[in-house]
Amino acid sequence: MTDLELAQRLGIAIAIGALVGAERHWRDRDESDGQRTAGLRTFTLIGGLGGLSAALDQALGAQGxxxxxxxxxxxxxxxxxxxxxYREQVAEGRFSVTSVAAAMVPFALGALAVIGDLRIAGAGGVILVCILAAREGLHRxxxxxTFAELRAAIVLLAMTFVxxxxxPxxxxxxxxxxxxxxxxxxxxLLAAISFVGYVAVKLLGERHGxxxxxxxxxxxxxTAATITNARHAAEGGDAPRLAAGALAAGVVSYVRTGLIIATLxxxxxxxxxxxxxxGALVAAGAALILARRDTGDHAEAAATNPFDLWRVIQLAVLLSAIAFATRAGAAWFxxxxxFAVSALSGLxxxxxxxxxxxxxxxxxLxxxxxxxxxxxxxxxxxxxxAAYGLALGSGRFGAIFAGVSGLALAAGAATFIALAMLG
Structure with missing residues (x-):
């Protein structure tokens, strides 16, 4: 390792400590000097100490x-x-070991930055700060x-890793x-993607327009979001704003599908x-226009835990059935x-x-x-x-939602055909 490279690695170690120190100092920013165990300077020094300790340890390696x-x-x-x-917590009458762990991890990451992978060390520092900064959200x-959600997650983890x-x-x-x-x-994988939405509902709720x-x-x-909004529209709700919400759900579904394809x-x-x-751009544009005056609340709907074990088993059975049907369709026709199996199951x-x-x-294939x-x-x-919107929603909701859905399909089909002709 050259002197320049060592200096760069020590700089990353110091930066990791400073990043953590900034979050810790901000959280205790109302404390006067001398009233906190560690702040920005201390955590910066801890990161640097980890890097220097690793560098000195490497130098001593020749002596065994x-x-x-x-x-x-x-x-x-x-x-x-x-x-x-400990002395600080005794004085303040509280119990927490977070700051101790928050000091140990930057030291270890600083050492890793010098003797290991810089990218992993840097990413570890960012993740650590995100965890520390998300305290209130994680507590909420x-x-x-609920215990049922915790139990389902534990059983699912056991079935996944054990x-x-x-x-076979x-x-x-x-x-x-x-x-x-x-x-x-x-x-x-599919349940995990849905769980992102479940966590968002838990943390944010749905009362945001x-x-x-x-x-x-x-x-x-x-689909569930569309049906819910269609029923609210049929009960007298604001059709344009409800249609905007259903279209927004469709946009997220398109993006989600793209992420699944990119992964698999x-x-x-x-x-x-x-x-x-x-298709997503058309639906998103229409949704933004329809919702431009939406400042009201949205009635919350109960979210079902996608990590419920029975739901995952049902999903596995459904995937197996469609996989067999698809292979059979390919073998016979x-x-x-x-295409026929995809169309029927896609409904x-x-x-x-x-x-x-x-x-x-x-x-x-x-x-x-x-x-x-x-x-x-x-x-x-x-x-x-679109059919659900027409059948379950008010006439205005059905017309808006089905019309925009048709335009989104037309835009997607035109794009696919144009690319096929160019290719």
Missing amino acids: LRGLLLAAMFLGLSAVFGLFQ FVEAL ILPLV NDPIGPFGGVSPARIWTLAI ELVAGAVGGLLSS APAALPLVGPALGA GDAGV ADVDAPVITAAGLAGHG TVEAAARAMLIAVAANTLAK
Whole structure:
């Protein structure tokens, strides 16, 4: 390691400590000097101390003492900092070990910055600050967490990290079969994406206007958000604003679908992404116009925990059924059979057929055929939601929502055809 590189690594170690110190100092900013255990300067020095300790430890490595100095400095820092923190908490009559841990981690990250991967050390520092800064939000989330949700998450984690390695990975069944391990993994992935929306509802609630409420609902289920808003419109609610919320849910659904494709079948994203983007832009533009005067609250709806074990099992069964049906359709009718299965399953749920087609891209289906199957599923789901809006909502809500949905489909189809002609 050159002197310049060492200086750069020590600079990163110091920066990590300063970043953490800024958050810690800000939280205790009302305390006068001498009334806090550590602030910006102290945490900056801790990060630098970690880096210097690692550098000196490396120098002592030639004498066979590698690791001893670094361990001694870490234990010494922890003991001294813990003692001062203890005295502060005794004086203030409170209990918390967060600041002690917040001092130990920058030391370790500073050492990692010198002797390890700079990117991991830097990312670790940012994540640490995010965790420290999110204290109030995390506390609210835990307070709102029910035992049923906690139990479901624990059981699911156990089945993921304990049972999943034991699940057969080899395909089972006719038409090439499906891998039980892959199906279960995909079900977990889909539940995790939905859980983002569930957490957003827990932390933010839905009382932020129809547009934001619809976007949050789209993370959970755009179909459910559409049906809910249609019923509110039928009961006399403001049709344009409710339609804006339903369209916002559809926009989030398009983005969510794009993220799933980017994760599972990145080769298909250039074929599918532009069409999804065109449809999302049309729907988003219309939603913004319709909601431009929306300053009211949105009635909260109960959010169902997507990490409930039974729901994940149901999702795994659905994915398996669609996977078998898709493979059977491909075996009997070629690509036309796959498209038919995608259209029919997309009427009920867009995620399952998209995930199935993404899994078959390059493994039984060409990337082009898989992309078409995904878009057909999206189109079928969009049409189904438009039908729900017409059937369950007021006349004005149905006309607005179905009309914009049709324009979004037309924009997506035109984009896909134009790219196909150019390609």
